[in-house]
Amino acid sequence: MIEIENLSKHYDGRAVVDDVTLAVADGEIAAIVGTSGSGKTTLLRMINRLVEPTSGTVRIDGRDILDQPPYQLRRQIGYAIQGHGLFPHHDVARNIATVPRLLGWDKAKIAARVDELLTLFQLEPEAYRHRMPHELSGGQKQRVGVARALAAGPAVLLMDEPFGALDPIIRAKAQEDLLDIQRRLGTTIVLVTHDMDEAIKLGNKIAVMSDGKVRQYAAPEEIIAAPADDFVLAMLGSGDRAFRLLSLKTAGQAVGPGPADGKPITAAASLREAYAEMLWSRREALPVERDGAIVGRVTRAACEAEATRP
Numbered sequence: 001m002i003e004i005e006n007l008s009k010h011y012d013g014r015a016v017v018d019d020v021t022l023a024v025a026d027g028e029i030a031a032i033v034g035t036s037g038s039g040k041t042t043l044l045r046m047i048n049r050l051v052e053p054t055s056g057t058v059r060i061d062g063r064d065i066l067d068q069p070p071y072q073l074r075r076q077i078g079y080a081i082q083g084h085g086l087f088p089h090h091d092v093a094r095n096i097a098t099v100p101r102l103l104g105w106d107k108a109k110i111a112a113r114v115d116e117l118l119t120l121f122q123l124e125p126e127a128y129r130h131r132m133p134h135e136l137s138g139g140q141k142q143r144v145g146v147a148r149a150l151a152a153g154p155a156v157l158l159m160d161e162p163f164g165a166l167d168p169i170i171r172a173k174a175q176e177d178l179l180d181i182q183r184r185l186g187t188t189i190v191l192v193t194h195d196m197d198e199a200i201k202l203g204n205k206i207a208v209m210s211d212g213k214v215r216q217y218a219a220p221e222e223i224i225a226a227p228a229d230d231f232v233l234a235m236l237g238s239g240d241r242a243f244r245l246l247s248l249k250t251a252g253q254a255v256g257p258g259p260a261d262g263k264p265i266t267a268a269a270s271l272r273e274a275y276a277e278m279l280w281s282r283r284e285a286l287p288v289e290r291d292g293a294i295v296g297r298v299t300r301a302a303c304e305a306e307a308t309r310p
């Protein structure tokens, strides 16, 4: 549990983070979105004391972050940034092992952990362990960066635009991998992004920031259905709200009985994808497939019912 209370940061008398209070429950993802310069990174970096607060408190599992030296705190908190920040002269294994080495783990335990993480991130240990960062693609570097942040098994992971530099296809995959790994490990994550789609996809809760203030902190459904003010509405894009609602549900959740022709859609696909496919292929309904079997269909009417103001 991360509890942020009345947290502020001033530079030259100006508040760049202004009296922020919010809590992130164990195993949840909080996504911080906002315009450039709204204070997202500063807020994130106060959690691991890369930036010292001017006032206010942060507690992790009930313990004030000021109770221990910053270097000790940072070994318990994973930190992944855009452009991954890998050490260019160290191979993949050494990069991932950074924090375990600082913590004095023995060699065998470190080697086992490196291989476990590489496998988790779908990088064959034999092939990747000894590669240098320049021998990896952008998406692979990004995965190694997140693996490194998770190496010592931190309960908390901070991520600053971790997928910002990736192309849309790799990015979607990286987001799904993160969700999968997060569910398995139960890590509590605070993630900064300027992309509302990413925040909706990944966040259990979204904090919308402008001018150092959190304008609204709520579940994606609530932000979409009842934006707190015009700024939050502008961040959402009022023309996109119906589609954002559709992106919150999967075809599997809206499946009903009855026939449908043509290529099926997977149960895991969003209703947004399903609706787009119906429009594109001029169909009223799509068969829904789960684990290789057709489990029913999803209709335009079902999508439209989900897309209207709650």
Ligand SMILES: Nc1ncnc2c1ncn2[C@@H]1O[C@H](COP(=O)(O)OP(=O)(O)OP(=O)(O)O)[C@@H](O)[C@H]1O
Binding pocket: 011, 016, 034, 035, 036, 037, 038, 039, 040, 041, 042, 043, 194
């Ligand atoms: N060390 C510093 N000294 C003075 N001002 C700073 C410092 N660090 C950040 N700022 C200012 O604080 C404000 C918030 O910066 P921050 O990086 O937190 O914003 P952000 O929302 O993460 O922006 P972006 O999306 O562009 O990365 C900006 O106006 C920035 O110029």
